[in-house]
Amino acid sequence: MADAQWRSLFxxxxxxxxHPAPRVYGAKYPGGPSVAELLAQRxxxxxxxxxxxxxxxxxxxxxxxGEQSAPGSGYGGYLVSDETFGDFELSIEARPxxxxxxxxxxxxxxxxxxGFQILLDHRESGGIGGFFGNGLGxxxxxxxxxxxxxxxxxxxxxxxxxDPATSIEPVTQDKIDRLSYAADVDDFxxxxxxxxxxxxxxxxxxxxxxxxxxxxxVKIAELDAATMVxxxxxxxxxxxxxxxxxxxxxxxxxxxSVLGLARWGHGAKxxxxxxxxxxx
Numbered sequence: 001m002a003d004a005q006w007r008s009l010f011x012x013x014x015x016x017x018x019h020p021a022p023r024v025y026g027a028k029y030p031g032g033p034s035v036a037e038l039l040a041q042r043x044x045x046x047x048x049x050x051x052x053x054x055x056x057x058x059x060x061x062x063x064x065x066g067e068q069s070a071p072g073s074g075y076g077g078y079l080v081s082d083e084t085f086g087d088f089e090l091s092i093e094a095r096p097x098x099x100x101x102x103x104x105x106x107x108x109x110x111x112x113x114x115g116f117q118i119l120l121d122h123r124e125s126g127g128i129g130g131f132f133g134n135g136l137g138x139x140x141x142x143x144x145x146x147x148x149x150x151x152x153x154x155x156x157x158x159x160x161x162x163d164p165a166t167s168i169e170p171v172t173q174d175k176i177d178r179l180s181y182a183a184d185v186d187d188f189x190x191x192x193x194x195x196x197x198x199x200x201x202x203x204x205x206x207x208x209x210x211x212x213x214x215x216x217x218v219k220i221a222e223l224d225a226a227t228m229v230x231x232x233x234x235x236x237x238x239x240x241x242x243x244x245x246x247x248x249x250x251x252x253x254x255x256x257s258v259l260g261l262a263r264w265g266h267g268a269k270x271x272x273x274x275x276x277x278x279x280x
Contacts, residue, residue, distance in 0.1 A: 045257030076254035099123030107246030129220030143182030
């Protein structure tokens, strides 16, 4: 693809072309039960009245900053593109703190949380470059999980593979098998730049899309949404719900009573820059 086909979705100065939205849980799948209610039944206490609270999004030194508002409040949110996109490639750089459970959504609905999420769970037992189905059955499809590598003082200095024996959210074989391509965790860790900017490239093609991710040009995962099999996932329901186009969104996760600050640390931020799209 020629460079002329790419265009910027962020001017480096303002949030023109984007709008904030609260992190309100919707249905688990089209016509299904509320995710918030299901989580409450499992003992996950969530912030009350999230519709009244937005994450804080602002521009600083040429990049977008996303953080909870106020820091430590537990309230997350999204920054949603005004435009919709069908088939496209997205190039974006991210620099998350640790821990910061964030992500990039594609084919997202405007006024509902439903859409495909590309994971950027920069936390213990987090997945990066895999997928989660917001409102699409809550499926997880990812090749690996990561954990903190610490120095002798206990400070986090990098990433290591998550240990399934002690994981708070282990990657099981069924999560891997949902992918048509799954990278090796060691290849990812070798490419990841700790405490620095990392580039993501996301390809989304098809009405029920094939989604492919690269991190620092290392291919991480591929998912065929038309053929994937997962509990509560019905491809035709998803096709009818999402349609062939949707919004792009950036995420600041909320905190729950189970993971607490291990999901989003007090004062943690994620930063985003060089957001480019090429429509196919």
